[in-house]
Amino acid sequence: MNKASKSLSTTALPPSEFNQTVIRWQSEHGRNELPWQLEQDPYHVLVSEFMLQQTQVATVIPYFSRWLHHFPTLATLASASEDEVLTQWQGLGFYRRARNLHKAAQYLQETYQGQIPAQPQLLQEVPGIGPYTAGAITAFAFNQPAALVDGNVKRVFCRYFGIEQVPTSTAADKLIWQLAENYYPEQDNRSYAQGLLDLGATICTPRKPNCINCPLRASCYAYQQQRVDNLPTKPPRKTTPTRPGHFIWISNAEGIFLTQRSGDVIWPRLWSFPEVTEPPLQAALHGHFKHTFSHYRLAAQVWQLAHPNQLAETLSTGLELISWQQLKNIALPTPIKRYLDKHQQNPG
DNA sequence: CATCCGTGGAA
DNA sequence: TTTCCAAGGAT
Secondary structure, three states, X not given: OXXXXXXXXXXXXXXXXXXXXXXXXXXXXXXXXXXXXXXXOHHHHHHHHHHHOOOOHHHXXXXXXXXXXXXXXXXXXXXXXXXHHHHHHOOOOOOHHHHHHHHHHHHHHHHHOOOOOOOHHHHOOOOOOOHHHHHHHHHHHHOOOOOOOOHHHHHHHHHHHOOOOOOOOHHHHHHHHHHHHHHOOOOOHHHHHHHHHHHHHHHOOOOOOOHHHOOOHHHOHHHHOOOOOOOOOOOOOOOOOEEEEEEEEOEOOOEEEEEEOOOOOOOOOOEEOOEEOOOOOOEEEEEEEEEEOOOOEEEEEEEEEOOHHHHHHHOOOOOEEEXXXXXXXXXXXXXXXXXXXXXXXOOO
């Protein structure tokens, strides 16, 4: 018995009983009317899975509907411009996903004539598709057998099998993927995969799980050992630093000067006030805002220059005068959009 | 293996 | 107010 399996539950159901229990529960209590479940369209599944990466269902739903209205097919998405794609994505965050989804559509058009392959191995060659999304598309779009591990599966498995390692660790990740490979069914994988996610999202929740309604509680390690509140093991906390930011406000009656950010920074390829590393000389404070990212806090000051001419000396990036009307057609980061909404009443 | 990449909702 | 964390992937 190796080290990893020593801590594992000895009362776990065998795969066939486990996955049949999940499938039966899913058909009665799972989610079956989410927007991307209504039509079994692989493109719909593709879009939803990109949007759902690290993003909750409730947040995604309105974006998904608007997206399909704007890009109804894979081909329309593939032929769209990057700016158009980012504008539809604005506010959803993790903007690399949008560019990856765009690249994925172009890749699928060129490589498979617009068809989406049903094999995880091929799907992982697509930009933005990793191990989870490859399994998810295989299961949800094609109802084919494949393993998939997301945050829900990790939590359910850590509790059910009694996995003590921090779930983000490499050791836990390998173990959970191995279990996932061993437990998925050959038939009905769509319902099984959906059932695992539904269990994690509605029953086996991070806090105050609803064990009394869980179909797996009789054979769940954490439930039996009263370890539900201790599993999965919490990773050590790290404090999020606060970083200063300095932005430049230049506007006139016609519009405001913005710049399109580069592709390798936060808010990649989105439009924003020009950003500088130091507060400019001879500038008046126009306003300020705070914003929390996943890994740091931004304390931003917005400066208005006394002499707009000095801008050329300060900035390396190109500026464009965006008319007040045009603002709604470009991709803006949420706090920049918010700041504009607040101050646009008094432009200048 | 660690870090980066957004945002919003819940407690 | 702070903390947590969500259908992760790329580097």
